[in-house]
Amino acid sequence: DAKTTQPPSMDCAEGRAANLPCNHSTISGNEYVYWYRQIHSQGPQYIIHGLKNNETNEMASLIITEDRKSSTLILPHATLRDTAVYYCIAYNAGNNRKLIWGLGTSLAVNP
Amino acid sequence: DTAVSQTPKYLVTQMGNDKSIKCEQNLGHDTMYWYKQDSKKFLKIMFSYNNKELIINETVPNRFSPKSPDKAHLNLHINSLELGDSAVYFCASSHTNREANQPQHFGDGTRLSIL
Numbered sequence: 001d002a003k004t005t006q007p008p009s010m011d012c013a014e015g016r017a018a019n020l021p022c023n024h025s026t027i028s029g030n031e032y033v034y035w036y037r038q039i040h041s042q043g044p045q046y047i048i049h050g051l052k053n054n055e056t057n058e059m060a061s062l063i064i065t066e067d068r069k070s071s072t073l074i075l076p077h078a079t080l081r082d083t084a085v086y087y088c089i090a091y092n093a094g095n096n097r098k099l100i101w102g103l104g105t106s107l108a109v110n111p
Numbered sequence: 112d113t114a115v116s117q118t119p120k121y122l123v124t125q126m127g128n129d130k131s132i133k134c135e136q137n138l139g140h141d142t143m144y145w146y147k148q149d150s151k152k153f154l155k156i157m158f159s160y161n162n163k164e165l166i167i168n169e170t171v172p173n174r175f176s177p178k179s180p181d182k183a184h185l186n187l188h189i190n191s192l193e194l195g196d197s198a199v200y201f202c203a204s205s206h207t208n209r210e211a212n213q214p215q216h217f218g219d220g221t222r223l224s225i226l
Contacts, residue, residue, distance in 0.1 A: 032212045034212075034214065036214075041219075041220075042219055042220075043115070043201050043203075043217030043218050043219045043220050044154070044201070044203075044215075044217045045217070046214035046215065046216065049212060049214060051212075085152070091212070092212065098156050098159075098167060099154075099156065099215060101153060101154040101155070103151075103152060103153070
């Protein structure tokens with residue numbers, strides 16, 4: 001599985017967009033980019049995933065660069081409840097089903 | 112409706128004891144997992160079962176023994192508990208489909224403290 005690197009922490013003002021970057025320069029062709037988050041004292045929560053194309057759901061948007069070496073998770077209107085640790089993971093469920101977790105980005109949404 | 116539920120939520124016990132953590136999912140998934148999150152917040156896979164068959168067994172002491180009575184349940188039994196076993200243990204489940212990647216869904220964790 002490809003390793004991902006993320007900034008350890010970020011701040012965002014409430015109501016503004018939060019853009020969380022992730023580098024995955026060694027990602028292989030069949031690995032998806034997954035994003036999860038962990039709100040304090042809760043289990044990880046799935047946000048979104050993608051392979052090549054940009055993806056959007058009710059929670060967030062995922063922008064993947066054309067070379068697939070990096071991606072950005074966008075929370076369009078961050079709220080205080082979005083304060084959490086965000087994890088970017090390169091993963092292929094068909095291969096070994098192991099999610100390899102880093103330390104993620106601790107996002108603080110400020111009022 | 113709770114999708115992945117773990118019991119107990121908190122477990123405080125003494126060193127040397129044997130304890131079990133239970134996990135159940137009502138999502139109809141065929142694969143279940145156990146993860147350990149230590150004090151440094153790293154999440155590490157421990158075990159994975161697919162349709163009651165062990166498919167992932169990471170380097171975990173053999174004091175830890177998972178048991179899957181059916182594909183909706185994956186329990187974790189720990190013998191002779193040690194101080195280093197103190198952590199949060201998360202159960203997760205997913206639908207295994209080689210044609211489309213499916214995300215894993217997590218429970219809220221069991222906080223194990225060894226005295």
